[in-house]
Amino acid sequence: xxxxxxxTLFLTALMVLGVxxxxxxxxxxxxxGPPPTGWVDGETGTPACxxxxxxxxxxxxxxxxxxxEAMDEVLNQWRGLxxxxxxxxxxxxxxxxxxxxxxxxxxxxxxxxxxAHCLSGDAAAWSAWSKxxxxxxxxxxxxxxxxxxxxxxxxxxxxxxxxLNICKxxxxxxxxxxxxxxxxxxxxxxxxxxxxxxxxxxxxxWPCNLEGCKAGMLTMRFVAKGSGVETIVAVGASxxxxxxxxxxxxxxxNDTSFFDNIWHTSGSVIDHTAIEVSxxx
Numbered sequence: 001x002x003x004x005x006x007x008t009l010f011l012t013a014l015m016v017l018g019v020x021x022x023x024x025x026x027x028x029x030x031x032x033g034p035p036p037t038g039w040v041d042g043e044t045g046t047p048a049c050x051x052x053x054x055x056x057x058x059x060x061x062x063x064x065x066x067x068x069e070a071m072d073e074v075l076n077q078w079r080g081l082x083x084x085x086x087x088x089x090x091x092x093x094x095x096x097x098x099x100x101x102x103x104x105x106x107x108x109x110x111x112x113x114x115x116a117h118c119l120s121g122d123a124a125a126w127s128a129w130s131k132x133x134x135x136x137x138x139x140x141x142x143x144x145x146x147x148x149x150x151x152x153x154x155x156x157x158x159x160x161x162x163x164l165n166i167c168k169x170x171x172x173x174x175x176x177x178x179x180x181x182x183x184x185x186x187x188x189x190x191x192x193x194x195x196x197x198x199x200x201x202x203x204x205x206w207p208c209n210l211e212g213c214k215a216g217m218l219t220m221r222f223v224a225k226g227s228g229v230e231t232i233v234a235v236g237a238s239x240x241x242x243x244x245x246x247x248x249x250x251x252x253x254n255d256t257s258f259f260d261n262i263w264h265t266s267g268s269v270i271d272h273t274a275i276e277v278s279x280x281x
Contacts, residue, residue, distance in 0.1 A: 039073070042119075047084035049118035050074055052111050067107040071100055074114050078130065086123070088130050095134045106137055142167030142246040149278035154193070156182050156261045156273075159207075160221055160250040164277060166243045171280035174251065175238040176218040180271035181264035184216050184255055190264055193218035193253075193273055194236050201254060208232050208254040218273075219254045223247050240280055251275065 036051045050073050053066050075097055080087035100107050110133075117126040144165035154176060155161050166172065176193035183190050189198075195217025201209050208219040210232065218235040224245040233239050235251065243249075255261065264271045 046121055047077070047086050047118065048082065049115055050077065050111065051115060052108070055108055064104065067104050070111045071097070071107045074111060086126075088127055092130050092133070096130065096137070099134055099137045103137065110137070146170050146172055146249075146277070147279055149276065152275045152277075154218065154251075154253065154273040154275050156253050156255075156263065157258045158252070159258075160252050162275075163248045163250045166222070166247055166249055168243050168245045168247075171240065171242040172249070172277060173238065173240050173280045174218075174220055174233075174235055174249075174275070174277045176235065176276075177274040178237040180273040182216070182253075182271065182273070183262060183264070185260045188216075191216045192237075195254060205256050206254060207252065208234050210234070213254055215254060217254050218251060218275075220249055220251045222249050242280075249277070 037053050038051060039048045040051050041048045050070070053070060055063060055066070058066055075093055076082065077084070077086050078088040078093050100110060117129055120126070145167040146164060150164060152162050178192045178194060181190040181192055184196070189196060195214025197214050199215035201213045201215050203209060206213065207221070208217070212234045213219070220233040220235050220239065220241065222231040222233070222241065222243065224247040227245070233241055
């Protein structure tokens, strides 16, 4: 190899090394100073991305306000208001906004994760992430607390009825009107939700077969989600219950058959037991 070729290769190598070092130096210069916050323009043809505020730099009141502001900025980009080509599903936006408004402490991580998807430049992955976000934000939560009052009428001709979702820790009161009467057969006495103490219900065929259970009385069942473990409660006129886990409650009269159950009738008036389920006071 001639001296001229060797010199040329050596100079080329030095030039490549110099370009590489210059690029690395520019990167180091860019890293200096505080990280960007707010809107930062992307490269040509890519949308601007909203960078996270310095959360620890705010007092508690200002931090809450900044969370709200950051959420609005991100969601407005999702709505297409920045005219940068980003326009996500309105239903998804509404779901995410509703979840975050109820859980403002999760906004900070939401903004961080959104920034990562924006910077990736993968619009399809960004959209897919947004569609699964509601489930991620509410993972492990019970979304159906029994925080309202439910009114119904007892059906003495069927089994467990009117299933209601309840969250772990919810304390409720279930009650039935104790003046309305029915009976379990043509030969049995007229009873109310308090039941008939003359009939033993300790055998397994009775839904409520523990001490305190009576034939025909109002009874509640709780079924835990996941494990399926059942808890039976002898209600009578009223009972309080606190859910040990997320689950479902339902109720019925404590009976083994329904074909011969009848309501008491006085003239043209037929009794109907009213049921109320409400949060415990």
